[in-house]
Amino acid sequence: MAKLDTITLSVLQAALQQVCDEMDLTFSRAAFSPVIAEANDRSDGIYSAVDGSLIAQGSQGLPVFVGVMQYSTKTVIEMIADGRCLAPEPGDIYIVNDPYLGGTHLMDVRFVMPVYRGGKIFCWLSNTGHWPDIGGSVPGGFSASATAVEQEGLRLPPVKLFKKGVLDPEIYAIICSNIRVADQRIGDIRAQAAALLIGQDRLNEILDRYGDETAVEAIAELRRRAAEQMRASIAAIPDGVYRSQAFVDSDGVVNEPLTINLAVEKKGDTLTFDFAGSSKPCAGPMNSVLATTLSSVYLAMRHIFPEVPISAGAFEPLHVKRPEGTFLDAKYPRPVSGCAAEVSQRIAEAVFAAMVQALPEKVTAAPAGSSGNFALGGNDPARGRDYVMYQISGGGYGGNAGHDGLSNGCSTIGISKSPPVEIMEQAFPVLYRHYALREGSGGAGKHRGGFGLAYEVEILRGEARASFVMDHGRFGPQGALGGQDGAPNSVTVFRGGEAHVPPHLSKEQDIALKAGDRVRVGTPGGGGYGDPRERDPKQVAEDVRLGYYTAEQAREMFGVDV
Template sequence: MLDQVTYQVIHGGLRALAQEMKVSVMRTAYSPIVAAGGDMSAGITDTAGRVVAQGQDIPAQLGALPSSLDAMLGSWDRELRPGDVLIGNDPYDCGSNHINDVCLVMPAFFEDDLLGFVCTRTHWMDIGGATPGSFNARVPDMYAEGLRIPTLQAYSNYEPVRDMWELIFANVRGRTEREWDLRAGFAGCVTAERGLRRIAGRYGPGSVKEVMARAIADTESRVRARIAAVPDGTYRAVDWFEGDGWVDTPIRLEAAVTVAGDEIEIDWAGTDDQVRGGVNLPLSSTVGVGIYALKAALAPDVVPNAGMWAPLTVRAPAGSFVNPRPPAANQASAAETIQRCADLLMMCLGQAVPDQVMAGTFASATVLMLEGRDPVSWRREMLRRDRAVFMDNSPGGMGGRISGDGVSGIKVHTGNARVPSIESAEFALPIRALRWERVPDTGGAGRERGGCGVAREWLILDDDVSATLMAERARVPAPGFFGAAPGSAARYVVNDGDVDARHLPSKSAPITLRAGERFLLQSAGGGGYGSPLDRNPERVASDVLEHYVSAESARADYGVVLTETCEVDVEATARERAGRQRATAQLDRGSFTYGPLNSDGFAHDFEL
């Protein structure tokens, strides 16, 4: 048995190697969403395909990684040798979270001894289908979403399998970019393969395998101890998803989290059946969001690997919204549905461990897929294309939590990609940024305030620019926890403020924008945590000075009266709050509040 120092050195080396994979992928990729946005993930497994180390990447992609490894390695019936690489993207056959995320799996050998497998998952900006960027909820089935790749071989002995490459690239937009996306994923795999060889060469392959097994066992032991500390019981919650892109009918999400000893089960019985639009959540992602919630709420400091999800069981009715049958469309679920499911699981776990969860978040990738004429002549010639695709994904408000306010303008839950820079967007397409700013009064009022949403507005500079929106929280805002207010709803508007302004639902079919038109994305704010009447008045005054909260909201929502110089009027504030405390003394402090959604006054309450 290895001593503790050697174990930690090898274990740390494996985790560092997973991060090195990410660097290799990002430096090799061409498309901005990977090279600048980091929309990719990497992992290392043992010989059985159990995840041992993973990068600090995209939780949605990492959560589906166990499903991908089981499906791809389980279905491959031929021997894999050094330099062989499998490829797959199908959520049903390959355990992917959606078809834009293409998974590569490669064996890693030391001489003739299999050490394990290395894998990357890279977001391709386009994977074919009816819509540029392959992102559109308003499709009838998965065949319209893009190219489905079952488990196939992309490389043999480190060389591309040319027939396979030609078949793939004949069915996607931006062939040259997509080829470099594939090469980037391969570069990450080779980086890890070489790194494993170095470690095995220094410490021996037996030591590497011992560390892998021990790391998984250690994580499982720690996670089981965390689960055992949670009171046994079943914790239920219900939420509503904002339609499927075809109709605005809300889709019911219901989850029950059961803790029994050192085991935890998530049951999605009661969730609506699968729908027509591309928002159905594949089972791989339903399992993945369960892994995320377990780690985020109960074990944030525990090293993630296969031991993390060993105590977890996920049940989802076949044919439901969270376990659809093929060929149900599902492309947008990796950006939207999975985020709403994460919020719902926090509502469940908040009943058991209220000090370990955040309130409701903006829960969306807020994807605006733009396609138009490439404005750069030399790039059009080099990439052999006339039109380009750009994916904008705006951040929003995080929920408040016991330790502090929610962060404003941030990615939350299962999304961890960087927001594209203004410069990269303006270089990619004929568009210009008019504003990118935090919006005051959008975070839910609470003892700990919800994070604010952001406004990101684009001016279109050319005719015939296609825009497809994929977002959430325009009708169902982020709930406040434990007596707090909800965050504001999102707004998606063409020509905001004009007489011809068009307010869009959170999911739209492609629309054509003309030169001079403006597209506004204003993301939702996060819900607050705890009663706003318990917030320190000095913190409210600071919020006003820093433009998180207006002076009007300070009084209306927090009961804080400010002077003209933005100082707290202590006596007036005490009177204001005293009256409100008498009026709200009977409120259930364990409630989850949605409040009014829009001008129509629609509201619904959290269900236990």
């Protein structure tokens, strides 16, 4: 075995990252659904053969999947060992979307594939793609009033979708018999599998060049260094307990807020996260499974310390007490469709609100914190086929110690982007009447929050059903250190010329629409950072000149006459 020198270690680190990046690119380029092909709602990674722990993940993959996929991979490994899952062979690919087996919500479908070297499993490759529909009571799977997971769609334990490289027609038939627009799923399935096969080929090329033993040594060293770097970053934080709260609008069934209580204890070079006192498990779909809760903490710390290389080692100094008895540790059959895209962001917001007290120069005020989940399902009479459209949208980021927040940025949990309106109009019978920054939505502060997005979409043909699972409709994103909250989410549906606002503000399902009806959405602005009265009046005047705020808002929010 060649000695593992610094240069070889660096090359292997970049090579493993490149494998994941190419898997991400392959998945997006080959997928049929706009939510994957255009919005990049997917992620790919390399995981340990022993325990499924994270080795590397694509730089363009969703951060929320950083922790989640290692838990689902670990579950597959454990179920194989226990005899609850068929043993793997070369060419096998398992499919799983069960939220309670290391997952998120049902629409996030994971593929897991072993990579063999010398007749033994060297590692696992895994990816996740957001399928536009997985069955359930409403198109798109976002059932805002679900009270059991079965109402949200088809739940799959780990089963072999591909056996020795061949798609299993029986498993495929079961899936297609339980989802909408099933004829369109084969493209996404083939793309998801192709990404793993590309990863296997590229990984084998690296291992053939450098040797398996050298790669194993490098993986262990990279994990050790990531842990060391995270510990060094934490050590610079003053010891103490930092407390915060964040709130979910409602669970979609009971119209009352859910509370996240968080205490972060910094001691030496570790952080302990305690969610004791948070709300109990809820009736509606805003429960979070444990894997998502853990991953939400990890991604928040990833935002704070982006310089720490991503691997399981980066998580070692982060200790999360299991939030038993709360809605952050959901058990079957609690519904969970809102956990990955919404509750995860409230958890991250709580982490930011606590850590900004400890690291005011490094942590921002709260970002928009909603993926803006809007699902529309119907029939297009001009094309003679059914469709399911899934719209995600960005919002404002929070201000920070040195800058205003980013406007219309992607959600906290992801690097996914809103599909181009031209693609959506081409694929579905809709017309976007308006698509622009949401003026006035950024929270006031010495450094204001970024602005959200305002859009309006009209149904052109046929009939459809709309569902929303969003958040921050009751409470805007939190300001920090004297900054004001960003504007809350806004949803209005126009049917027959009459305006309808969902009773839960950001959540409702199965709204019947027909041609000419419209949906108007305003996404949240980011929280402001610091006292608004300390903002440079010239910056306020420039914001007014650009139309971001009115003169009246400048006077009321910043105390500046323009």
